[in-house]
Amino acid sequence: MATMAGADTKLVLGETKLYIDGELRPAMGGKTYPNISPWTGEVVGYAADASAEDVEAAIAAARRAFDGTDWSLDKDRRFALVQKLRTLFEENRARLGLIALNEAGAAQGAVNRAHVGMALGAWDDLMGLFPKMAWEQPYEDRVYGPTTHKRIAVKEPIGVVGAITPWNVPLYINVAKVVSALLTGCTVVLKAAPDTPGLAAVFGELADAAGFPAGVLNVITSSDPAMAGEMLTTDPRVDLISFTGSTAVGKRIMANGAPTLKRVFLELGGKSAKIILDDAANFAQEVAHSMLIFHAGQGCAVMSRLLVPRSRYDEAVAILTKAYAAFDAWGDPDAPDHMMGPLISKRQQERVLSYVEIGKQEGARLIAGGNAAPYKGAGFFVEPTCFVDVTNDMRIAREEIFGPVLVVIPFEDDEDAIRIANDSEYGLSGGVYSADVDRALKVARRVRTGTIGINNGMCIAGDIPFGGYKASGIGREWGMEGMEEFLETKLIGIGG
Incomplete structure (x- = not known):
C-alpha cells in the first residue's frame, strides 16, 4: 500500500487537534487516541481525545458566538467565509482523499465519488442554492375592523447546532450539516465518529486558516462514542441536533432532546x-x-x-x-x-x-x-x-x-x-x-x-432533498429543504 509503506505509520495522518472557540488545541490533559486503518489494523495517526470539559467549552463558545456577535445577521460575510473554506478544501483535495482512504477504508474509486468528489460537488450545490433562499415572504394584507394589517414571515437561524456524524462517508455528511448550518447563520459543534476523526478535524484546521470568528464552528473528536453526543443532546444551550447514524441511537437522541424541546433532524438506517x-x-x-x-x-x-x-x-x-x-x-x-x-x-x-x-x-x-x-x-x-x-x-x-x-x-x-x-x-x-x-x-x-x-x-x-420515511428518519438534508431545517419562521404583523 503506497500511502503507508516504509516509515512510521503514525506519520501518515499525523495528530489532529480540537477546534474550540477559534483555537486549534489539544484535548485537556493532552489525551489522544489512535486512528486505526481499516486496511491494515495498524495505527495511522492520533486524534485529540476530548473530555467533558472540552465539550462544555465548545457548547459555551457556540452559544456566545450566536448570541453575542452578528454572525446570524451578516449573510454576505457568511457566504464569503464559507466560500473561502470551500477553496481551502479544494486545495486540500488530495489530502482529503488520503484521509478517507486511511481512516474510513475508502477504496480509490469510492474516494473519487461519495467520499471526496461528491462531497465537494454537493458543497458547490449548497453554495449555488444559498443566494436563492427566500428570507422574507409577504402575505396578503388583512382588514380587521378599521385597521389594515400587513403580515410578513421572516426566516431566522435557529441557533446552536449539534452536528453528530457517522463514520461511513464522513466528509460528505460533515459538509451537509456544517455548510448548511453555517450558511443559514447558525453556530456549530461538530462531533465526529470516533473511527473517523480526521475528516472532521480538517474542518477546524481549515476554518482557522480561513479566519472564521471564534466560536462559530467548533470540532470535537473523542474515543468515547457517546459522551459528547449525550452532552449535546441534553444541553439546553443547543437548539438543534442534526444526527446521521443508526435508528437505535436516533431514538435515544429524540428522547434526550425531549425535555428541552430541541428540534431534532435524524437521517437513520435503511433496508432499501x-x-x-x-x-x-x-x-x-x-x-x-x-x-x-x-x-x-x-x-x-x-x-x-x-x-x-x-x-x-x-x-x-x-x-x-x-x-x-x-x-x-x-x-x-x-x-x-x-x-x-x-x-x-x-x-x-x-x-x-x-x-x-x-x-x-x-x-x-x-x-x-x-x-x-x-x-x-x-x-x-x-x-x-x-x-x-x-x-x-x-x-x-x-x-x-x-x-x-x-x-x-x-x-x-x-x-x-x-x-x-x-x-x-x-x-x-x-x-x-x-x-x-x-x-x-x-x-x-x-x-x-x-x-x-x-x-x-x-x-x-x-441540490435536492434527502431523507427517509418511517424509521429511516425525520426531516431532510441537502437541497433548499435541507438548509431550511436550520431556520425558524417568525411572523410579523403590522397594524395601524
Whole structure:
C-alpha cells in the first residue's frame, strides 16, 4: 500500500487537534487516541481525545458566538467565509482523499465519488442554492375592523447546532450539516465518529486558516462514542441536533432532546429495495450490477434487498452467481477503479459475519462470499456476499447489516413487489427498473421511501432533498429543504 509503506505509520495522518472557540488545541490533559486503518489494523495517526470539559467549552463558545456577535445577521460575510473554506478544501483535495482512504477504508474509486468528489460537488450545490433562499415572504394584507394589517414571515437561524456524524462517508455528511448550518447563520459543534476523526478535524484546521470568528464552528473528536453526543443532546444551550447514524441511537437522541424541546433532524438506517420488473430493458445487466460492493455496503441508502420477478428468478440467480464468481476488482487500496475496500473496524467485520451465520440458520442459500478475506490483507475485509431464496420475514431481509451482503427475494407481480418493498420498518431509498416508465412510476409512487430512482435516475445529490420515511428518519438534508431545517419562521404583523 503506497500511502503507508516504509516509515512510521503514525506519520501518515499525523495528530489532529480540537477546534474550540477559534483555537486549534489539544484535548485537556493532552489525551489522544489512535486512528486505526481499516486496511491494515495498524495505527495511522492520533486524534485529540476530548473530555467533558472540552465539550462544555465548545457548547459555551457556540452559544456566545450566536448570541453575542452578528454572525446570524451578516449573510454576505457568511457566504464569503464559507466560500473561502470551500477553496481551502479544494486545495486540500488530495489530502482529503488520503484521509478517507486511511481512516474510513475508502477504496480509490469510492474516494473519487461519495467520499471526496461528491462531497465537494454537493458543497458547490449548497453554495449555488444559498443566494436563492427566500428570507422574507409577504402575505396578503388583512382588514380587521378599521385597521389594515400587513403580515410578513421572516426566516431566522435557529441557533446552536449539534452536528453528530457517522463514520461511513464522513466528509460528505460533515459538509451537509456544517455548510448548511453555517450558511443559514447558525453556530456549530461538530462531533465526529470516533473511527473517523480526521475528516472532521480538517474542518477546524481549515476554518482557522480561513479566519472564521471564534466560536462559530467548533470540532470535537473523542474515543468515547457517546459522551459528547449525550452532552449535546441534553444541553439546553443547543437548539438543534442534526444526527446521521443508526435508528437505535436516533431514538435515544429524540428522547434526550425531549425535555428541552430541541428540534431534532435524524437521517437513520435503511433496508432499501431494488425492484427489477420483468420487462426491464437490460435485465441481465441490472441484476449483475446489483452486487453490493460500493464501500463494502457501508451506506444507509444502499439497495441491499434485490427484488426480482419469480418468472425470471432462476435466470437472476444464475446471473448473480456468475457475476460474483468473476468479480475480484476489490480490496486494493492503490487501484483507482476499485469501489470496495474493508469494513471500518474489527467490530463491524464481526457484526457482518454474524449476520452471514444468521442467514444460513434462517435457511437462505449462500451463493457467494460469506467469509472474512485475510488474503486481501490484515485489515477488516469481508467478501462480497449474496444470499438467495430469501423471504422478507428473515432477519437478513429486515435488519440493516451495513456490509457487502445482498439478499435476493422473488415477487409474483407489481403489487407483490410493492408489498414486499413496503414491508419494512425503513424507508430511505430504492429503485425501480422497467422499459415502461409509466409502469415504473406507478410502482415508485407507491413505495414508501424518501428517495427512489427509476432506471438509475438521480435521486441523491446536493441540490435536492434527502431523507427517509418511517424509521429511516425525520426531516431532510441537502437541497433548499435541507438548509431550511436550520431556520425558524417568525411572523410579523403590522397594524395601524
